[in-house]
Amino acid sequence: GAGVSQSPRYKVAKRGQDVALRCDPISGHVSLFWYQQALGQGPEFLTYFQNEAQLDKSGLPSDRFFAERPEGSVSTLKIQRTQQEDSAVYLCASSLVSSGNTDTQYFGPGTRLTVL
Amino acid sequence: GDSVTQMEGPVTLSEEAFLTINCTYTATGYPSLFWYVQYPGEGLQLLLKATKADDKGSNKGFEATYRKETTSFHLEKGSVQVSDSAVYFCALRGAAGNKLTFGGGTRVLVKP
Numbered sequence: 338g339a340g341v342s343q344s345p346r347y348k349v350a351k352r353g354q355d356v357a358l359r360c361d362p363i364s365g366h367v368s369l370f371w372y373q374q375a376l377g378q379g380p381e382f383l384t385y386f387q388n389e390a391q392l393d394k395s396g397l398p399s400d401r402f403f404a405e406r407p408e409g410s411v412s413t414l415k416i417q418r419t420q421q422e423d424s425a426v427y428l429c430a431s432s433l434v435s436s437g438n439t440d441t442q443y444f445g446p447g448t449r450l451t452v453l
Numbered sequence: 454g455d456s457v458t459q460m461e462g463p464v465t466l467s468e469e470a471f472l473t474i475n476c477t478y479t480a481t482g483y484p485s486l487f488w489y490v491q492y493p494g495e496g497l498q499l500l501l502k503a504t505k506a507d508d509k510g511s512n513k514g515f516e517a518t519y520r521k522e523t524t525s526f527h528l529e530k531g532s533v534q535v536s537d538s539a540v541y542f543c544a545l546r547g548a549a550g551n552k553l554t555f556g557g558g559t560r561v562l563v564k565p
Contacts, residue, residue, distance in 0.1 A: 368551075392551070430497075
């Protein structure tokens with residue numbers, strides 16, 4: 338079956354531009370996560386959805402970052418007024434269940450954002 | 454808060470050598486532990502996991518045992534292949550059950 342997909346795969350933005358990154362989770366997966374991976378580092382948590390509800394946004398680095406999942410499926414991560422420090426790979430992951438810590442998260446290929 | 458520390462790379466090995474990547478963690482309660490692998494040009498893939506103390510996760514010849522007494526989850530493989538060249542990430546999912554907390558990753562290069 339289809340895995341998690343993300344688009345675009347690569348995005349180049351000029352500093353100050355707004356960008357929108359899309360994630361299509363595995364069909365039927367309740368939970369959706371966004372992570373940010375800087376070059377040479379491990380992914381860091383940004384935000385978490387259970388269906389359409391954003392239950393945890395503690396990892397969003399500033400109020401320029403905004404995420405939504407209005408119908409409980411596709412999610413969009415939006416970054417306003419991009420800065421050079423926003424350059425990273427943005428990873429989306431989904432998991433089947435809504436609770437418990439044993440469930441596996443399945444990752445998409447990521448969107449590499451470069452801010453010039 | 455939760456944290457994961459893993460050995461820094463790169464680790465360079467010859468084919469058929471033994472591989473160990475150390476991973477230790479700090480967490481409250483009883484986390485689940487994971488190893489993810491990122492092959493060149495590809496996304497993160499789950500390699501193996503263990504959900505309670507003394508569990509052993511295994512896959513593709515790799516093994517890791519959840520050691521609560523030493524808060525460790527070291528990854529091992531007895532005989533590596535060139536195709537095992539990748540970046541390996543240790544991660545935990547805390548008792549609250551949501552986000553993954555990752556280590557910094559260890560790059561492994563296997564030479565023929």
